[in-house]
Amino acid sequence: MEQADTEQTLSFEEAMEKLEAIVSRLESGDVPLETAIELFQEGMKLSQLCGGKLEQVERKIEMLIETEQGLQRKPFTPGQED
Template identity: 70%
Template sequence: MSTSETEVSFEQAIEQLERIVAQLESGDVPLEKAIELYQEGVRLSHLCGVKLEQVEKKIEMLVEGEAGVTRKPFQPVLEDKGN
C-alpha cells in the first residue's frame, strides 16, 4: 500500500467511492472513463476493507464476569440474512 493510500481516511475513501458510484450510475460516462472509475472504486473498496480490519483488531470488548472485568477480542456479530 502506498503512503498516499494510508493517509486517506476511511471517511474520505467512502466519499470518493460514493462519487464514483454516482458517476457510473448516471450512465453519462464514456467506456474508457467508466473502466478507470471502476478500477478506482475497487481499489477504494479494498482500502476500506483493510482499514476496517485494522480497526477491528484494535477493538476489545470488556466482559464482566465472576473474576472481574476481562478483555476479550472483538468479534463482529454477523446478521442472519435468511430472515
C-alpha cells in the first residue's frame, strides 16, 4: 500500500497525532536537512488531509432552528449567527 493510500484511510485524530509528532521532531532542531524537508512535506500533506476532513464534517453538520412552524433543518454555516 502506498503512503498516499495510507494517509487517506487515517482518521482525523490519527492524522493530527502524526502531524504533532512531526512538528515536535522539527522543533527539536536535531533533524538533518534532508529529513526535515521530508518531514515538512509529509506534515503539509497531513495538514491538508485534516483540513479536508474538517470541511467534510462542516458540510454534514446541520443546525436545528426552532421556528414558529416547529423545527427546521438548516445547513451549518460557520460564523453565521441568527
